[in-house]
Amino acid sequence: MQSGRIMILGRFPMTCIENVRSFWENNPLWSGESDHPIGSPEFFKEHTTVYYSDCFAGSFDPRFLPLSDQNKQDIRILDLGCGIGFWTTELGLRGYSNLYASDLTEKALEMTNRRLKNNNLHAKTSIQNAEGTSFDDDFFDHVNCQGVIHHTPNTECAVKEISRILKPNGTASISVYYRNIFLRTWPVLRFFGWIISKIGGRLKGRGRENIFRESDADEIVRLYDGINNPIGKCYSKKKLLELLKPYFHIEETYLHFFPARSLPFKIPAFVHRFLDKTFGFMIYATLRNKCAE
Numbered sequence: 001m002q003s004g005r006i007m008i009l010g011r012f013p014m015t016c017i018e019n020v021r022s023f024w025e026n027n028p029l030w031s032g033e034s035d036h037p038i039g040s041p042e043f044f045k046e047h048t049t050v051y052y053s054d055c056f057a058g059s060f061d062p063r064f065l066p067l068s069d070q071n072k073q074d075i076r077i078l079d080l081g082c083g084i085g086f087w088t089t090e091l092g093l094r095g096y097s098n099l100y101a102s103d104l105t106e107k108a109l110e111m112t113n114r115r116l117k118n119n120n121l122h123a124k125t126s127i128q129n130a131e132g133t134s135f136d137d138d139f140f141d142h143v144n145c146q147g148v149i150h151h152t153p154n155t156e157c158a159v160k161e162i163s164r165i166l167k168p169n170g171t172a173s174i175s176v177y178y179r180n181i182f183l184r185t186w187p188v189l190r191f192f193g194w195i196i197s198k199i200g201g202r203l204k205g206r207g208r209e210n211i212f213r214e215s216d217a218d219e220i221v222r223l224y225d226g227i228n229n230p231i232g233k234c235y236s237k238k239k240l241l242e243l244l245k246p247y248f249h250i251e252e253t254y255l256h257f258f259p260a261r262s263l264p265f266k267i268p269a270f271v272h273r274f275l276d277k278t279f280g281f282m283i284y285a286t287l288r289n290k291c292a293e
Contacts, residue, residue, distance in 0.1 A: 010165055011275070016153060017117070017152070017153060020151055020231060020232040021104045022106055022151070023229055024104060024105050024151075024240070025105040025107050026107075027206060027228070028084055028107050029075070030046075030084060031205070031206070032206040032226075033204045034047065034197065035242065039109075039111055041194070042279060044118060047084065047086065049085055050261060052203045052258075053261075054259050054261050055256060055257045056285075057258065057260075057269075057273045057276035057277070058272070058273065061256065063252065063254065063284070064144070064173050065091075065094065065173075066096070066141065066142035066173075067142075067171045067251065067286065067288070068142065068171065071124055072095040072096050072097070073096075074141075075096060075098060075142055076098045076100070076140050076141045076204060077091060077098060077099050077100065077140065077142045077143070077144060077204045078100045078135070078140045078144065078165070079091065079102070079144045079145075080102055080133075080144065080145040080148060081104070081130055082102060082103045082108060082109075083147070083153045084111040085108075085113075085116060086115075087120070087144050088116060088121075088123050089116055089121060091144065092116065092119065092121035094120070099122070099123035100123060100126070100140070101123040101124070102128035102133065103127065103128070104128070104129060104130070106127065113125060123229065130148060130158040131153075131154050136165070136258060137165065138165070138166070138167045138168065139166075140165055140166050140167065140170060141164050141166075141167055141171070141173040142166075142170060142171050142172065143165065143166055143173075143174075144173050144282075145173070145175075146174070146175045147175055147176070147282065148177040149176060150177050150232060150234070150235070151229075151233075152207075155243065160247060162247075163248065163290070165198070166289040168290070169291055170289045171251075171287060171288050172248065172285075173285070173286055174244070174285050174287060175282045175283065175285070176233065176234075176235050176240060176283060177221050177224075177232065177233065177235065177281060177282060177283075178234065178235060178236075178237070178280060178281055178283035179217075179233040179234045179235060180255070181279060182217075182281075183281075184217075186216075186217035187217075190215060193214075194213060194214045196264060197210060197211075197212035197213045199264045201262055201263050202264075203259070203262045206225070206226035206228075207223075207226060207227025207228070208223055208238070211224065212262075221234040228246060231238065235283065237253060237283060240253075240283060240285065241253075241285075244287060248287035248288060248289060248290060249287065249288040250285060250286075251287060251288055252275075253283060253286075254277070255279070255280030256277070256282050257276065257280045257282040258272065258279060259281065260275075
């Protein structure tokens, strides 16, 4: 398996944006994994708790926030692919009030608005396709786009669109699935995955219960979001930088997200933090938009 390879996987021979929209409309993030009613305060509270403990290994990373000396109320921010509103809400709770949230599905906007209301926050919401939005050129100071563009059929188009709607020298925080050492060496590690599965390792809901039994590492990437997820992509650092550099200056890249909740045993917090920052399954990039020539 080549470390620079990008995998695009799908249940559909020609995955289109409508397949993606249909899946996420019917399978919003955290649905199937929570026992609480979708969209209830308990549902959102549980998701926030798990996001902090699993995605950040216990603490929020300030590197996700805008790189700007402007007053927080003046920074126009887009949460592109807002999902069920985690990031929009976190930004609002940290004092950013000029917020826009967009997603491909009506269900996502419904959930985001509900989550914001629960926290006495507000954002301007709209249905948008990341590959081509309706926003004006040079409109935003910062774009937050976490775990989104690896689900788009044309990822480069989405990257170019983020650059277009950002002001010159504006910033962005983008993340995609990362081809870490576990995915690169899965043919060797597959037997250990089978053992983990036999003793109870799994991800709950959306047909992911046997994820550790998959023989193909790239199928694991797609399956992580659900058995019917039409598309999933996984990038090496080299390939991600090749995708971003035509449009952005790269300020920093770093890793997060080691889903310890899928393991059949509890690992110590310090071990989780080490795995999270060293072998994370998501790669994050802090970007600055190139100025128009």
